[in-house]
Amino acid sequence: MQQLSEARVKGRLALIVSCTATKRVPATRCAMVRHLDHGPDRVRQWVDRLDSLPESQRLPLRRLYGGPMWQSALDLETRARDLGYAVDLWVASAGLGLAPADSSAPAYGASFSGGPDQVAPDRHGRRSWWLxxxxxxxxxxxxxDLACVRETADQVLLALSPAYLEPLGDELQRFADDPGVAVMSSHRPTRQSPVSSFGLRQRLGGTQVTLNARAAAQYLELVGGSPVGSSTAHQRWEEWAADNRLPEAAPRPPLTDDEVRTFIRECLKVRPMARTPLLVELRRSGSACEQARFARLYREVQEAQ
Structure with missing residues (x-):
């Protein structure tokens, strides 16, 4: 791991983003967590099932994922390159672990967030699965793991929802004082964790689903040539965010009907999907929508097409 200084050139940046429930092809039954047998060897069973699928079913992750959340990750990668970084894009996936965006995998259903393919209902179970x-x-x-990614990059920026940061908690502790590592998430900002997208959706535009990636792009613009995890970078972000945050009533703010319809339309442009996986992805991002309301809006969008 190379030491950074405020004057260092930007160098190689590893961007780590969340995977998405929206896939461009449907997952087979054996590649869904909901169909795993219960028991102590569920991860081994999962790995064996994905490995047993024909290689012809594998796609590069860049092409496998779809929808607005994934597009915002690709936009972040492009913006980082435009700012002068040599970028490696990584995906934090409940089904694949930490995977390069250019690696390949079959379509699958696995999530750290709630839903039928959640890998475990409790925090300990999710961390054990990740390990x-x-x-x-x-x-x-x-x-x-995160340490390996850190060794290959000059800097690392994670743009993840709280549900996907949780399993990485132990790994992230090792880099708490590393000026080359920063985390962008939607938690409420604290003195120990000041880099947050909380309250910035209206300022940055888009939906809650894409907020962390949009905030990460803004963060890279603000830090300039400073290491992403340095006190200088933190201070620049805190000053900018303080002038741009708008109060949010709840950690998971509900979306308007129009915002939900827009989300559904954008996802269905990628490929036809049932409403349950779409609602799972919406909630994974930290947004709220009641199941009955989502079903109604989904039906409206389908009928209008």
Whole structure:
């Protein structure tokens, strides 16, 4: 790991973003967590199932994922390159672990957020699942962790929802004082964790689903040549965000009907999907919509097409 200074050139930046429930092709039954047998070897069973699928079913993650959340991640990658970084895009996935965006995988259903394909209902179970994914070979590549990503990059910026940061908690502790590592998420900002997208949706535009990626792009613009995790970078973000945050009544603000319809339309442009996986992705991002209201709006969009 190379030491950084305020004057260092930007160098290689590893961007780590969340995976998305929206896939461009449907997952087969054996590649959905909901169909795993219960027991202590669920992760081993999961890995064996994905490995057993024909290689012809694998797609590069860039092409496998779809929808507005994934597009915002690709936009973040492009913006980082425009700002002078050499970018490596990584995906934090409940089904794949930490995976390069250019690696390949079959369509799958696995999530750290609530829904039928949640890997575990409790915090301990989700962390145990994440740790187990890092052992051995998987889909033709060696499993990796955050420390390995850090070794290959000058800097690391994570743009993840709280649900996807949670399993990485132990790994992130190792880099709490690393000026080359920063995390953008939608938690309420604190003195220990000042880099937050909370309250910035109206200022940055888009929906709650895309907020962390949009905020990460803004963060990179503000930090300039400073290391992303430095006190200088934190201070610049705090000063900008303080002038641009708008109060939010709840950690998971409800969307308007028009915002939900827009989200549904954008996802359905990628491929036809049932409403349940769409609602799961909406909630994963930190947004709220009651199941009955989402079903009504989904039906309205379908009928209008």
């Amino acid at each position: 187990a994914l890092r052992k051995g070979m998987f889909l033709g590549r060696t499993a990796t």
